[in-house]
Amino acid sequence: MSFTVEERGNPNSLSYRVFFKNADGKYVSPFHDIPMYADESQNIFHVVVEVPRWTNAKMEIATKELLNPVKQDVKKGNLRYVANVFPHKGYIWNYGAIPQTWEDPAHKDGDTGCCGDNDPIDVCEIGSKVCSRGEVIKVKVLGILAMIDEGETDWKVIAINVEDPEANDLNNISDVQRLKPGYLESTVDWFRRYKVPDGKPENRFAFNDEFKDKDFAIEVIKSTHNFWKALISQKTNAGELNCKNTCVSDSDSSYCCSVDEAKAVLGGTSPCGKEEPIPSSVDKWFYYERK
Template sequence: MTFILPPQAAFNPAGRSPRGETHVPGDTGNVFHMVVEVPRWTNAKMEIATKDPLNPIKQDVKKGKLRYIANVFPHKGYIWNYGAIPQTWEDPGHKDQHTGCCGDNDPIDICEIGSKICSRGEVIKVKVLGILAMIDEGETDWKVIAINVDDPDAASYNNIDDVRKLKPGYLEATVEWFRKYKVPDGKPENSFAFNSEFKDKDFAVDIIKSTHDHWKALVEKKTDGGGINCMNLTVENSPFKCSVESAKAVVDNLPPTCESACVIPTDVDKWFYYQNN
């Protein structure tokens, strides 16, 4: 039994998304919608389930057990509000010109660095500041850096250099977190393109737009998505568009959430100390 939240803005998206756009309506800059999958300081590996109807947010399962991310010293859980940009897709059939690797078959990931701890499933508007090109087991896995537009300090953040100046050490900690977070599970360190350097806002927006183009081809059935479920309520040119009644039936048939009732294993609080060999 997995931990499931009903569809909100998810992958296609459906549910309570503000019309579900990747880009915020009327904005031509670097402000996008974000679906929060994992609130900061938490460990449950929640993600948009792209193979389920309407793509709910579910907890990943590994070897029959709910998956939790290890605490690798000095960090506790995720160090940002972590989630995805709806209506994007890192196409596993497309070799990225910058990394030389194909996409990871998921929406593009985003790390929100503001002061508020967001709620799981929340849809927020974020200002994109930059991007990191992670290579995860041979796949391109972009990590967008952004800040909630409603953050009290949002006006001070306009590009990746502002993060470096105003939150010293945060970008370096982000690289180290992504480099090591799978090591306690017996996996090798992740690597990065561009010598682990972050690219700027304009570069990030171009990557987001390209992944949106790949998503559009997917939901219009111009690209084979394999097992991805493209059922949606909002995309006019999509053969997968469904009725409100059909979507409601899917949501009504979901098992109840267990956020307040589920017992978190005690070993989730274990701290791992790791040094490079």
Template sequence: MEIATKDSLNPLKQDVKKGTLRYVHNVFPHKGYIWNYGAIPQTWEDPNHKDSDTGCCGDNDPIDICDIGNQVCSQGEIIKVKVLGTLALIDEGETDWKVIVINTEDPEAGDFNNIDDVKRLKPGYLEATVDWFRRYKIPDGKPENEFAFNGDFKDRDFAIQTVKSTHEFWKALISNKSNAGELNCMNTSVSDSPFCCSAADAEAVVKSAGAFGPEEPIPSSVNKWFYYEN
């Protein structure tokens, strides 16, 4: 599932690749996603800004999060999270931050306040996270992803500053002070944005999408495993 940033009102949609629905590959030993994977609203990794730490520009998307809580979230669910740290993925030459968080309603949330707590209380989880992001595109014929900081996680303060900076990039975007390119900034909630639309205009966009059709069957390939040497 992706935020369709080029569509009006940025709906959540299943990603399509070469005309077919896209599913995440199972790269042994990881079955699907190993956390709740989502994004922080009102953030933007500016593709025209070269990050001083990674040396790469942003990936033109909201900043991603990996929620390490115990509850499996539903698609589109909105949760409040506590920031713990971040991983600097370099995805095809672009900076793609992965912020490690925990749902504030998780019964163990009080035990997690920084990235070192994850290392201590969930041993192996961060290493598995690096391994997941390094290899998840290999089944598509792409090379392993790389990381800034040698794949080390940065702490909570660094991560919060990263979130704040990407929020500033978003504010410039939504106020038309940065070039949006193909992004669709139409919205209903930022009243001083030149892209803010009326409720009637938003309703028209929703109605134009049409009714839901029947679900497509899930292909058997979704359960295929891929194996690679470390």
């Protein structure tokens, strides 16, 4: 199963969107139409790469837009970039999400005591390759971190691309600790402090800041998949989320997006144009004492 992307609008601008097509050239939603599993028997999952490693633009699946393209997050009318908090530069992994998952904001997690963040579950892919924006990769899950972000549960799955040269050596979170000493500690540090330059407090974590193992992570992913299934079958109130899809819902469902409707979405955007300059402030490095 393969997917391609179609860029629309000007990169680094409010108009920029990344739309997805399947192997048949049909427009699909990366939230709803790309299967969660690449190989269920082997627990291999698909991940939609939103942010390539070392970059700063906070790209994300637009869960409230038709066809759910990837776009840059906006705050107070401005495009959002994550700060470089010393010693980190941009995102320190390929960052993305597992399709067909959803962290239900009405569900209070028994372990964290907090409700979900209303998004697909996040993934930090720790392989050696710098992926491309919109790339759909297949990963092995290694573990998970339970971040508490402004009172919401925001799980961070640790995974590795199955095509990575180190994939055979990394099978659980303990392997990461053994073969990549300091990397998990840096991951906690990154998530703890990345919002501080914006005036926000440090993020917290459940389980005394510790990562849970592969089996725990897979169970969390499965639970978010069940929340998504309730969402897409209209058993759960979607709120502002756009659940229209081209492959999952029956043709008589209100969630079914027709070929013409999908094409009309693209017709309402402009072709991919000249890349806008990235503000020089994005390269600033922030120093502050760790608490």
